[in-house]
Amino acid sequence: MTDQRQLPIDVKADVAAALERQGPVVALETTVIAHGLPYPLNRDTARALEAAVRAAGAVPATLGVVEGRIKIGLDEDQIEHFARNDGSCRKLSRRDIPVVLAERGDGATTVAGTMILASLVGIPIMATGGIGGVHRGAETTMDISADLTELARSPVAVVCAGAKAVLDLEKTLEYLETQGVPVVGYGTDRLPAFYVRETRHELEARVDTPEAAAALIDAKRRLGLAGGLVIANPIPHEHALDADFAERAIAAALAEAEARGIAGKDVTPFLLSRMEKLTEGKSVAANAALIRNNAGVAARIAVAYAGLRSGQSS
Numbered sequence: 001m002t003d004q005r006q007l008p009i010d011v012k013a014d015v016a017a018a019l020e021r022q023g024p025v026v027a028l029e030t031t032v033i034a035h036g037l038p039y040p041l042n043r044d045t046a047r048a049l050e051a052a053v054r055a056a057g058a059v060p061a062t063l064g065v066v067e068g069r070i071k072i073g074l075d076e077d078q079i080e081h082f083a084r085n086d087g088s089c090r091k092l093s094r095r096d097i098p099v100v101l102a103e104r105g106d107g108a109t110t111v112a113g114t115m116i117l118a119s120l121v122g123i124p125i126m127a128t129g130g131i132g133g134v135h136r137g138a139e140t141t142m143d144i145s146a147d148l149t150e151l152a153r154s155p156v157a158v159v160c161a162g163a164k165a166v167l168d169l170e171k172t173l174e175y176l177e178t179q180g181v182p183v184v185g186y187g188t189d190r191l192p193a194f195y196v197r198e199t200r201h202e203l204e205a206r207v208d209t210p211e212a213a214a215a216l217i218d219a220k221r222r223l224g225l226a227g228g229l230v231i232a233n234p235i236p237h238e239h240a241l242d243a244d245f246a247e248r249a250i251a252a253a254l255a256e257a258e259a260r261g262i263a264g265k266d267v268t269p270f271l272l273s274r275m276e277k278l279t280e281g282k283s284v285a286a287n288a289a290l291i292r293n294n295a296g297v298a299a300r301i302a303v304a305y306a307g308l309r310s311g312q313s314s
Protein backbone atom coordinates (compact mmCIF):
# COMPACT_ATOMS: atom_id res chain seq x y z
CA MET A 1 0.00 0.00 0.00
CA THR A 2 1.28 3.46 -0.90
CA ASP A 3 1.86 6.08 1.79
CA GLN A 4 -1.40 7.99 1.58
CA ARG A 5 -0.53 11.00 3.76
CA GLN A 6 0.45 13.03 0.74
CA LEU A 7 -2.58 12.02 -1.30
CA PRO A 8 -5.99 13.70 -1.42
CA ILE A 9 -7.95 10.52 -0.81
CA ASP A 10 -11.30 9.86 0.86
CA VAL A 11 -12.31 6.33 1.74
CA LYS A 12 -16.05 5.83 2.31
CA ALA A 13 -16.79 4.69 5.86
CA ASP A 14 -18.15 1.23 5.02
CA VAL A 15 -15.25 0.55 2.67
CA ALA A 16 -12.70 1.70 5.26
CA ALA A 17 -14.29 -0.55 7.88
CA ALA A 18 -14.22 -3.57 5.56
CA LEU A 19 -10.58 -2.94 4.58
CA GLU A 20 -9.65 -2.56 8.23
CA ARG A 21 -10.96 -6.04 9.05
CA GLN A 22 -9.61 -7.48 5.76
CA GLY A 23 -13.19 -8.17 4.71
CA PRO A 24 -14.36 -8.56 1.12
CA VAL A 25 -14.38 -5.37 -0.99
CA VAL A 26 -14.98 -5.09 -4.75
CA ALA A 27 -13.81 -2.04 -6.71
CA LEU A 28 -16.09 -0.87 -9.53
CA GLU A 29 -15.00 1.20 -12.51
CA THR A 30 -16.75 4.40 -13.58
CA THR A 31 -15.74 5.00 -17.20
CA VAL A 32 -18.52 2.66 -18.21
CA ILE A 33 -20.90 4.91 -16.23
CA ALA A 34 -19.63 8.29 -17.45
CA HIS A 35 -18.58 7.36 -20.98
CA GLY A 36 -19.90 3.89 -21.78
CA LEU A 37 -23.66 3.71 -21.19
CA PRO A 38 -26.47 6.23 -21.83
CA TYR A 39 -28.32 8.08 -19.03
CA PRO A 40 -30.26 6.95 -17.00
CA LEU A 41 -29.34 3.31 -17.70
CA ASN A 42 -25.79 4.15 -16.56
CA ARG A 43 -26.97 5.49 -13.19
CA ASP A 44 -29.31 2.56 -12.66
CA THR A 45 -26.52 0.17 -13.61
CA ALA A 46 -24.11 1.82 -11.15
CA ARG A 47 -26.68 1.31 -8.40
CA ALA A 48 -27.41 -2.25 -9.50
CA LEU A 49 -23.71 -3.11 -9.43
CA GLU A 50 -23.39 -1.95 -5.84
CA ALA A 51 -26.52 -3.91 -4.93
CA ALA A 52 -25.18 -7.05 -6.63
CA VAL A 53 -21.92 -6.79 -4.68
CA ARG A 54 -23.78 -6.30 -1.39
CA ALA A 55 -26.18 -9.19 -2.11
CA ALA A 56 -23.17 -11.49 -2.40
CA GLY A 57 -21.82 -10.35 0.98
CA ALA A 58 -19.09 -7.90 -0.06
CA VAL A 59 -18.74 -4.10 0.14
CA PRO A 60 -18.74 -2.15 -3.16
CA ALA A 61 -16.29 0.69 -3.76
CA THR A 62 -17.20 2.68 -6.87
CA LEU A 63 -14.06 4.65 -7.72
CA GLY A 64 -13.41 8.04 -9.24
CA VAL A 65 -11.91 11.49 -8.75
CA VAL A 66 -14.08 14.43 -7.66
CA GLU A 67 -12.65 17.95 -7.55
CA GLY A 68 -9.16 16.52 -7.52
CA ARG A 69 -9.80 14.13 -4.63
CA ILE A 70 -9.56 10.38 -5.04
CA LYS A 71 -12.83 8.78 -3.94
CA ILE A 72 -12.71 5.18 -2.74
CA GLY A 73 -16.49 4.78 -2.80
CA LEU A 74 -18.87 7.34 -4.31
CA ASP A 75 -22.15 8.51 -2.79
CA GLU A 76 -25.50 8.75 -4.63
CA ASP A 77 -25.01 12.38 -5.71
CA GLN A 78 -21.55 11.70 -7.07
CA ILE A 79 -22.81 8.71 -9.05
CA GLU A 80 -25.60 10.88 -10.45
CA HIS A 81 -23.01 13.53 -11.42
CA PHE A 82 -20.86 10.96 -13.23
CA ALA A 83 -23.89 9.43 -14.96
CA ARG A 84 -25.06 12.83 -16.24
CA ASN A 85 -21.52 13.59 -17.39
CA ASP A 86 -21.80 17.05 -18.92
CA GLY A 87 -18.42 16.69 -20.60
CA SER A 88 -16.43 17.91 -17.59
CA CYS A 89 -15.64 14.40 -16.44
CA ARG A 90 -12.35 13.06 -17.79
CA LYS A 91 -11.73 9.44 -18.74
CA LEU A 92 -8.96 8.35 -16.39
CA SER A 93 -6.39 5.87 -17.51
CA ARG A 94 -2.90 5.77 -15.94
CA ARG A 95 -1.58 8.86 -17.75
CA ASP A 96 -4.59 10.99 -16.78
CA ILE A 97 -4.66 10.55 -12.99
CA PRO A 98 -1.88 13.02 -12.11
CA VAL A 99 -3.44 15.56 -14.50
CA VAL A 100 -6.92 15.43 -12.95
CA LEU A 101 -5.49 15.68 -9.43
CA ALA A 102 -3.40 18.73 -10.32
CA GLU A 103 -6.34 20.36 -12.13
CA ARG A 104 -8.65 19.52 -9.23
CA GLY A 105 -11.01 18.11 -11.80
CA ASP A 106 -13.45 15.22 -12.03
CA GLY A 107 -12.71 11.90 -13.64
CA ALA A 108 -14.11 8.42 -14.14
CA THR A 109 -11.72 5.50 -14.04
CA THR A 110 -11.09 2.96 -16.79
CA VAL A 111 -9.98 -0.54 -15.85
CA ALA A 112 -6.38 0.72 -15.68
CA GLY A 113 -7.39 3.74 -13.57
CA THR A 114 -9.54 1.60 -11.28
CA MET A 115 -6.69 -0.88 -10.74
CA ILE A 116 -4.36 1.97 -9.75
CA LEU A 117 -6.78 3.53 -7.25
CA ALA A 118 -7.84 0.13 -5.87
CA SER A 119 -4.24 -0.87 -5.22
CA LEU A 120 -3.57 2.41 -3.38
CA VAL A 121 -5.83 1.10 -0.61
CA GLY A 122 -5.27 -2.64 -1.06
CA ILE A 123 -8.50 -3.72 -2.78
CA PRO A 124 -7.55 -6.94 -4.60
CA ILE A 125 -10.56 -7.45 -6.90
CA MET A 126 -12.57 -5.30 -9.32
CA ALA A 127 -15.43 -5.78 -11.76
CA THR A 128 -16.00 -4.26 -15.18
CA GLY A 129 -17.76 -5.04 -18.45
CA GLY A 130 -14.86 -5.78 -20.74
CA ILE A 131 -11.20 -4.82 -20.58
CA GLY A 132 -9.61 -2.66 -23.22
CA GLY A 133 -7.08 -4.35 -25.48
CA VAL A 134 -5.37 -4.37 -28.84
CA HIS A 135 -7.60 -2.68 -31.41
CA ARG A 136 -8.17 -4.10 -34.87
CA GLY A 137 -5.65 -2.40 -37.15
CA ALA A 138 -3.27 -1.73 -34.23
CA GLU A 139 -0.37 -2.65 -36.53
CA THR A 140 -0.86 0.79 -38.09
CA THR A 141 -2.65 2.83 -35.38
CA MET A 142 -0.71 1.40 -32.39
CA ASP A 143 -3.98 1.65 -30.43
CA ILE A 144 -3.38 -0.69 -27.51
CA SER A 145 -5.27 0.01 -24.28
CA ALA A 146 -3.22 0.90 -21.20
CA ASP A 147 -5.46 -1.65 -19.44
CA LEU A 148 -3.10 -4.34 -20.72
CA THR A 149 0.11 -2.83 -19.33
CA GLU A 150 -1.70 -2.03 -16.07
CA LEU A 151 -2.65 -5.68 -15.74
CA ALA A 152 1.09 -6.38 -15.70
CA ARG A 153 1.69 -3.83 -12.93
CA SER A 154 -1.10 -3.46 -10.39
CA PRO A 155 -2.11 -6.41 -8.19
CA VAL A 156 -5.85 -6.47 -8.93
CA ALA A 157 -7.91 -9.34 -10.32
CA VAL A 158 -10.29 -8.03 -13.00
CA VAL A 159 -13.60 -9.85 -13.42
CA CYS A 160 -14.91 -9.10 -16.92
CA ALA A 161 -16.83 -10.68 -19.79
CA GLY A 162 -13.60 -10.99 -21.76
CA ALA A 163 -12.32 -8.15 -23.90
CA LYS A 164 -14.53 -5.68 -25.73
CA ALA A 165 -15.76 -7.41 -28.85
CA VAL A 166 -14.63 -4.54 -31.08
CA LEU A 167 -11.00 -5.50 -30.42
CA ASP A 168 -8.56 -7.87 -32.08
CA LEU A 169 -8.93 -10.67 -29.54
CA GLU A 170 -6.08 -12.78 -30.84
CA LYS A 171 -3.58 -9.92 -30.51
CA THR A 172 -5.03 -8.99 -27.12
CA LEU A 173 -4.33 -12.50 -25.81
CA GLU A 174 -0.83 -12.45 -27.32
CA TYR A 175 -0.11 -9.13 -25.64
CA LEU A 176 -1.33 -10.39 -22.27
CA GLU A 177 0.84 -13.47 -22.63
CA THR A 178 3.87 -11.29 -23.34
CA GLN A 179 3.07 -9.17 -20.29
CA GLY A 180 2.72 -12.28 -18.09
CA VAL A 181 -0.93 -11.81 -17.25
CA PRO A 182 -2.97 -14.97 -16.56
CA VAL A 183 -6.31 -15.05 -18.42
CA VAL A 184 -8.64 -17.49 -16.72
CA GLY A 185 -12.03 -18.68 -17.94
CA TYR A 186 -14.73 -18.61 -15.27
CA GLY A 187 -16.75 -21.73 -16.09
CA THR A 188 -15.44 -21.73 -19.66
CA ASP A 189 -12.49 -23.02 -21.69
CA ARG A 190 -12.70 -20.29 -24.29
CA LEU A 191 -12.40 -16.53 -24.21
CA PRO A 192 -15.80 -14.85 -24.01
CA ALA A 193 -16.22 -11.75 -26.17
CA PHE A 194 -18.52 -9.44 -24.27
CA TYR A 195 -21.85 -9.77 -26.12
CA VAL A 196 -21.23 -13.43 -26.96
CA ARG A 197 -20.45 -16.26 -24.59
CA GLU A 198 -17.48 -17.75 -26.37
CA THR A 199 -14.99 -17.37 -29.18
CA ARG A 200 -12.63 -19.82 -30.87
CA HIS A 201 -9.79 -18.61 -28.60
CA GLU A 202 -8.87 -21.32 -26.11
CA LEU A 203 -7.63 -20.27 -22.69
CA GLU A 204 -4.82 -21.89 -20.73
CA ALA A 205 -6.68 -21.95 -17.43
CA ARG A 206 -10.20 -22.37 -16.12
CA VAL A 207 -11.83 -22.08 -12.70
CA ASP A 208 -15.38 -23.11 -11.86
CA THR A 209 -15.87 -21.75 -8.36
CA PRO A 210 -15.16 -18.57 -6.40
CA GLU A 211 -12.84 -20.61 -4.17
CA ALA A 212 -10.75 -21.77 -7.12
CA ALA A 213 -10.49 -18.20 -8.42
CA ALA A 214 -9.47 -16.99 -4.94
CA ALA A 215 -6.78 -19.69 -4.72
CA LEU A 216 -5.34 -18.48 -8.02
CA ILE A 217 -5.25 -14.84 -6.88
CA ASP A 218 -3.59 -16.00 -3.67
CA ALA A 219 -0.98 -18.08 -5.52
CA LYS A 220 -0.01 -15.07 -7.63
CA ARG A 221 0.25 -12.85 -4.57
CA ARG A 222 2.43 -15.35 -2.71
CA LEU A 223 4.78 -15.62 -5.63
CA GLY A 224 5.30 -11.88 -5.39
CA LEU A 225 4.64 -11.48 -9.11
CA ALA A 226 3.64 -7.97 -10.05
CA GLY A 227 0.32 -7.37 -11.76
CA GLY A 228 -3.16 -8.76 -11.74
CA LEU A 229 -5.12 -11.29 -13.68
CA VAL A 230 -8.11 -11.48 -15.95
CA ILE A 231 -11.08 -13.59 -14.85
CA ALA A 232 -13.23 -13.96 -17.94
CA ASN A 233 -16.86 -14.62 -17.11
CA PRO A 234 -19.29 -15.16 -20.02
CA ILE A 235 -22.42 -13.03 -20.39
CA PRO A 236 -25.51 -14.93 -19.08
CA HIS A 237 -27.26 -16.98 -21.81
CA GLU A 238 -30.46 -14.98 -21.68
CA HIS A 239 -28.68 -11.69 -22.42
CA ALA A 240 -26.19 -12.85 -25.06
CA LEU A 241 -26.44 -11.47 -28.60
CA ASP A 242 -26.32 -13.65 -31.69
CA ALA A 243 -22.63 -13.79 -32.75
CA ASP A 244 -23.23 -12.91 -36.43
CA PHE A 245 -25.62 -10.10 -35.53
CA ALA A 246 -23.06 -8.63 -33.10
CA GLU A 247 -20.18 -8.99 -35.56
CA ARG A 248 -22.08 -7.23 -38.36
CA ALA A 249 -22.85 -4.29 -36.09
CA ILE A 250 -19.22 -4.15 -34.92
CA ALA A 251 -17.94 -4.13 -38.49
CA ALA A 252 -20.29 -1.28 -39.40
CA ALA A 253 -19.36 0.73 -36.29
CA LEU A 254 -15.62 0.23 -36.95
CA ALA A 255 -15.96 1.33 -40.57
CA GLU A 256 -17.75 4.47 -39.44
CA ALA A 257 -15.10 5.26 -36.81
CA GLU A 258 -12.41 4.94 -39.45
CA ALA A 259 -14.27 7.10 -41.97
CA ARG A 260 -14.71 9.82 -39.35
CA GLY A 261 -11.12 9.62 -38.15
CA ILE A 262 -12.05 8.85 -34.54
CA ALA A 263 -8.86 8.13 -32.55
CA GLY A 264 -7.34 7.82 -29.10
CA LYS A 265 -9.53 7.70 -26.03
CA ASP A 266 -12.65 8.51 -28.06
CA VAL A 267 -12.62 5.23 -29.99
CA THR A 268 -14.30 3.06 -27.36
CA PRO A 269 -17.11 5.52 -26.42
CA PHE A 270 -17.81 6.16 -30.12
CA LEU A 271 -18.03 2.46 -30.96
CA LEU A 272 -20.28 1.71 -27.99
CA SER A 273 -22.72 4.47 -28.89
CA ARG A 274 -22.80 3.43 -32.56
CA MET A 275 -23.39 -0.18 -31.48
CA GLU A 276 -26.39 1.01 -29.50
CA LYS A 277 -27.99 2.49 -32.64
CA LEU A 278 -27.01 -0.39 -34.90
CA THR A 279 -28.44 -3.03 -32.54
CA GLU A 280 -31.49 -0.94 -31.57
CA GLY A 281 -30.46 -0.85 -27.95
CA LYS A 282 -29.72 -4.57 -27.62
CA SER A 283 -25.99 -3.93 -27.12
CA VAL A 284 -26.50 -1.61 -24.16
CA ALA A 285 -28.98 -3.95 -22.50
CA ALA A 286 -26.46 -6.78 -22.89
CA ASN A 287 -23.67 -4.53 -21.63
CA ALA A 288 -25.58 -3.59 -18.47
CA ALA A 289 -26.54 -7.22 -17.81
CA LEU A 290 -23.05 -8.60 -18.17
CA ILE A 291 -21.54 -6.00 -15.83
CA ARG A 292 -24.13 -6.82 -13.17
CA ASN A 293 -23.27 -10.48 -13.54
CA ASN A 294 -19.55 -9.71 -13.24
CA ALA A 295 -20.10 -7.63 -10.09
CA GLY A 296 -21.85 -10.58 -8.42
CA VAL A 297 -19.11 -13.03 -9.39
CA ALA A 298 -16.40 -10.59 -8.28
CA ALA A 299 -18.13 -10.29 -4.91
CA ARG A 300 -18.31 -14.07 -4.46
CA ILE A 301 -14.62 -14.33 -5.30
CA ALA A 302 -13.84 -11.48 -2.85
CA VAL A 303 -15.72 -13.34 -0.09
CA ALA A 304 -13.78 -16.56 -0.83
CA TYR A 305 -10.49 -14.65 -0.94
CA ALA A 306 -11.14 -12.90 2.38
CA GLY A 307 -11.97 -16.30 3.91
CA LEU A 308 -8.75 -17.76 2.59
CA ARG A 309 -6.67 -14.87 3.98
CA SER A 310 -8.28 -15.03 7.41
CA GLY A 311 -7.60 -18.78 7.50
CA GLN A 312 -3.94 -18.09 6.71
CA SER A 313 -3.48 -15.51 9.44
CA SER A 314 -5.14 -17.49 12.25
Ligand code: PSU
Nearest residue numbers: 031032036110111129130132145146265
Ligand atom coordinates in the same frame (compact mmCIF):
# COMPACT_ATOMS: atom_id res chain seq x y z
N1 PSU B 1 -16.05 -1.86 -21.93
C1 PSU B 1 -17.32 -1.38 -21.99
N2 PSU B 1 -17.57 -0.11 -21.75
C2 PSU B 1 -16.56 0.73 -21.42
C3 PSU B 1 -15.23 0.23 -21.33
C4 PSU B 1 -15.03 -1.07 -21.59
O1 PSU B 1 -18.25 -2.10 -22.26
O2 PSU B 1 -16.85 1.90 -21.22
C5 PSU B 1 -14.12 1.14 -20.90
C6 PSU B 1 -13.38 0.52 -19.72
O3 PSU B 1 -13.30 1.50 -18.72
C7 PSU B 1 -12.02 0.20 -20.27
C8 PSU B 1 -11.88 1.31 -21.26
O4 PSU B 1 -11.02 0.20 -19.30
O5 PSU B 1 -13.14 1.35 -21.90
C9 PSU B 1 -10.76 1.10 -22.24
O6 PSU B 1 -10.57 2.28 -22.95
P1 PSU B 1 -9.29 2.43 -23.87
O7 PSU B 1 -9.45 1.37 -24.92
O8 PSU B 1 -9.36 3.82 -24.43
O9 PSU B 1 -8.10 2.18 -22.99
Ligand code: MN
Nearest residue numbers: 143144145264
Ligand atom coordinates in the same frame (compact mmCIF):
# COMPACT_ATOMS: atom_id res chain seq x y z
MN1 MN C 1 -6.94 3.29 -27.05
